Amino acid sequence: MELTPFAPEHARQVAEIHAEGQVGTFLTRLGLDFLTTLYAAMPQSPWVFGNVVMDGEIVAGVGVVALDTDQFFRDVKRHHWPHLLWCVARQVLRHPSLIGEIVQSVRYPAKLSASPGEAEVLFLGMRRAYMRQGIAPELLLHLLNEAYRRGCPSATAIIDRRNRAIRWMIATLPGIYVDREIELHGKTMLVYRASLPLGENTQMAESIQQN
Numbered sequence: 001m002e003l004t005p006f007a008p009e010h011a012r013q014v015a016e017i018h019a020e021g022q023v024g025t026f027l028t029r030l031g032l033d034f035l036t037t038l039y040a041a042m043p044q045s046p047w048v049f050g051n052v053v054m055d056g057e058i059v060a061g062v063g064v065v066a067l068d069t070d071q072f073f074r075d076v077k078r079h080h081w082p083h084l085l086w087c088v089a090r091q092v093l094r095h096p097s098l099i100g101e102i103v104q105s106v107r108y109p110a111k112l113s114a115s116p117g118e119a120e121v122l123f124l125g126m127r128r129a130y131m132r133q134g135i136a137p138e139l140l141l142h143l144l145n146e147a148y149r150r151g152c153p154s155a156t157a158i159i160d161r162r163n164r165a166i167r168w169m170i171a172t173l174p175g176i177y178v179d180r181e182i183e184l185h186g187k188t189m190l191v192y193r194a195s196l197p198l199g200e201n202t203q204m205a206e207s208i209q210q211n
């Protein structure tokens, strides 16, 4: 396994991991082309960084962090809007109920109210065959340490309360707590927060070789 910076060429595989792990959610319902375009936009923005765990040519896992979510969305609107809108329009024609969720998602950053300078974990996911091997918590710790190194004093993440795997995983890590609950897309979401750095005992074990 090799830890590599997340780049646009990983976007399609990352979109597949997202769709596999987040079945039926709003973003997944917007389609694989939408997800691929969105994920390709992320590493092109100076406000986002991430890592992929590579097993040869296979993206086994991914973690993506926004240093400023609002700025990232501004970059997306400025540079990627036409292609994303085209993907959305095609999906809305197939599933008109998506319109209500789109309106909610536009209000999403305001609802989350990340503090200035706060990093946001946008996505963490493993391909099914690579889950439950302890790779994901290491990847998360690595990303949080990197966010701190890049100047973020805290980090946040918004998680579906029914997502047991990520909740259990986070519960094994010290210093990450549930700040509050919000309603989004008809679901109860947990807003996790952590002050950075997390502490010496959470330095990444070097079992994933860094590139």
Ligand SMILES: CC(C)(COP(=O)(O)OP(=O)(O)OC[C@H]1O[C@@H](n2cnc3c(N)ncnc32)[C@H](O)[C@@H]1OP(=O)(O)O)[C@@H](O)C(=O)NCCC(=O)NCCS
Pocket (backbone or CB within 6 Å): 020, 021, 022, 122, 123, 124, 125, 126, 127, 130, 131, 132, 133, 134, 135, 136, 137, 159, 163, 164, 165, 166, 168, 169
């Ligand atoms: C969340 C995720 C990254 C965790 O990855 P992971 O590799 O399984 O992480 P871990 O190895 O620490 O295992 C997580 C722990 O959660 C629990 N767990 C895992 N899958 C579970 C499931 N389906 N139901 C209940 N608990 C589960 C277990 O306690 C497990 O630890 P254990 O194997 O030692 O018992 C992975 O499940 C995933 O990619 N999910 C889909 C994408 C997603 O929902 N991401 C989070 C939102 S951004």
